[in-house]
Amino acid sequence: MNQVDFKKKAAGEKAAEYIQDGMVIGLGSGSTMYWMLKALGQKVREGLSIQGIPSSIKTENWAREFGIPLTNFEKVNRLDLAIDGADEVDPHFNLIKGGGGSLLREKIVDQAADHFIVVVDDSKLVDELGAFPLPVEVVSFGWQLVKYRIEQLGCQAELRKRNGEVFVTNNQNYILDCQFNVIKKPEELHHKLKQMLGVVETGLFFNMTDRVIIGKDNEVKIQERS
Numbered sequence: 640m641n642q643v644d645f646k647k648k649a650a651g652e653k654a655a656e657y658i659q660d661g662m663v664i665g666l667g668s669g670s671t672m673y674w675m676l677k678a679l680g681q682k683v684r685e686g687l688s689i690q691g692i693p694s695s696i697k698t699e700n701w702a703r704e705f706g707i708p709l710t711n712f713e714k715v716n717r718l719d720l721a722i723d724g725a726d727e728v729d730p731h732f733n734l735i736k737g738g739g740g741s742l743l744r745e746k747i748v749d750q751a752a753d754h755f756i757v758v759v760d761d762s763k764l765v766d767e768l769g770a771f772p773l774p775v776e777v778v779s780f781g782w783q784l785v786k787y788r789i790e791q792l793g794c795q796a797e798l799r800k801r802n803g804e805v806f807v808t809n810n811q812n813y814i815l816d817c818q819f820n821v822i823k824k825p826e827e828l829h830h831k832l833k834q835m836l837g838v839v840e841t842g843l844f845f846n847m848t849d850r851v852i853i854g855k856d857n858e859v860k861i862q863e864r865s
């Protein structure tokens with residue numbers, strides 16, 4: 640395991656400690672969450688009684704592999720806690736998410752929770768968002784037009800591809816990765832983007848995070864919303 644994975648593992652395992660008996664948990668996506676899910680699976684085997692709602696097909700598969708009981712929004716309409724990774728975290732707890740393409744389901748799950756914990760390694764901490772290209776989920780029809788309009792806001796947008804093929808989200812949409820370099824006003828940018836027909840959701844998460852658990856070289860640091 641490399642040093643970054645080690646930090647992700649430490650943050651993910653720490654987050655699992657916040658899960659209490661009887662809770663319904665939002666299960667975020669990504670490689671840091673893998674470690675949280677693995678640790679949670681162990682707790683379930685030891686007798687912890689919880690249910691989770693996964694925010695991606697990959698997370699659902701991992702949760703099943705680790706024996707985590709699952710539920711869905713047909714059965715519950717609020718969650719006690721959501722835990723999720725992030726691609727960037729600024730000092731105000733604004734986030735960029737969606738590096739793995741799961742931002743829409745993540746936002747639905749994370750917003751439904753009473754409390755929201757973010758798990759990251761320390762490379763994700765930034766002074767200002769925007770060096771990481773902002774993922775924006777768009778409908779496939781007319782994506783070129785949406786790309787053109789987004790670029791008028793001052794970024795370079797690129798249709799996400801994986802192995803030469805267009806990347807399709809779990810919701811059958813496309814992702815435009817928008818290189819802004821610096822995002823001065825995340826909330827304002829989010830609203831501008833959401834007004835564009837064809838934009839489904841943005842990877843900007845704000846006013847949601849209560850706690851950030853950060854895996855560092857030899858420790859795990861916890862920052863709480865002040």
Ligand SMILES: O=C[C@H](O)[C@H](O)[C@H](O)COP(=O)(O)O
Pocket residue numbers: 667668669670671672723724725726735736737738739740741742745
């Ligand atoms: O779509 C993916 C999610 O927003 C992830 O939570 C985010 O990309 C962080 O992933 P990782 O923990 O693998 O760096």
